[in-house]
Amino acid sequence: MPRYALKVEYDGGPYAGWQRQDGPATVQGAIEAALARLEPGPHTIAAAGRTDAGVHGLGQVAQADLAKAWEPFRLAEALNYHLKPAPIAIVACARVADDWHARFSANERRYLFRLVARRAPLPFERGQVWKVNQPLDAAAMQAGADLLVGHHDFTTFRSSICQADSPVKTLDELTVETVTRPDGYPEYRFHVRARSFLHNQVRSFVGTLERVGAGAWPPERVGEALAARERKACGPVAPPQGLYLAAVKYPSDPFAD
Structure with missing residues (x-):
């Protein structure tokens, strides 16, 4: 076949x-x-x-x-x-x-998470982004994100119903990009790259980093949460609507021709 x-x-x-x-x-x-x-x-x-x-x-x-x-x-x-x-x-x-x-x-998966800071509703992007009311500190979020990159036990950022054999993964990239939208408001784009992910891992990252960007967590607390290896140390889990499976990579691209 x-x-x-x-x-x-x-x-x-x-x-x-x-x-x-x-x-x-x-x-x-x-x-x-x-x-x-x-x-x-x-x-x-x-x-x-x-x-x-x-x-x-x-x-x-x-x-x-x-x-x-x-x-x-x-x-x-x-x-x-x-x-x-x-x-x-x-x-x-x-x-x-x-x-x-x-x-x-597959040898790599890439996710994108979109977060928009605007008080007014987003009638044309409902269900497509996570909206928060106030601008976030992108530099602080990146400082927290940098603590997650590498080979770690990600138990803290793993759903309780995750079926993966091990919580140990290698995170290759977690970059926070700030884009000024046509409406003038900031959009924060989280670019996340690894060979594989745990259930709810990306949303757990973003929800935790949003707390950093809002000033509720200092960046170093992200590293402390990672080291705790306990789910209760994680920040809130971001909602699903801002998350996109952006790309899947293979040793040889099947769609190249």
Whole structure:
């Protein structure tokens, strides 16, 4: 059965996360239903990461095995047709080797978290960013973020329901970027990069760093929280709507051609 890699964008707002469930709508379920319109199912696809309810995808990658050989462009077009009007798009498609795996072949995942400081509501970006009322100290947040980069036991920043075998991970990047928006207000973009992540790890980072930016925590308290290796030492967990799975990297980019 030919295997295809799919690069997927989606608005996670209407969905109970990526992973198929009985009852609630999910991104995986929507794509599998679209595949069933092309070839008899059932279809089971695998993804590079299982995003939670409300989390978005800019560069999610999934794999699908089909009975016949499709020209990748035609497969993407057909899936997009059958996905309408869902807020899901197949932005690239490629034929890959039978032993290629969207999750296990990946060697890096990149997340983006968007946080906007503005008192007024955001009618055009509802569900797309986390809004706080007051500007934050980006330099202080970066000082706290720097304490998290490297190889650590991240128990403090791990959800209590995380199923990972070990809390030890290597965080390659946690950069805080400040962007002045067209409306004049600041947007803080957290760029996070690692081979793999624990459940709620990025949202735990951002929620903790927001406390630093707001002046409620000194930056060094982030290091103390990390060293505590206790979930109760973590700051508040940021809401899901500001989080995006931005990109998944492989030793050889399946979409390069």
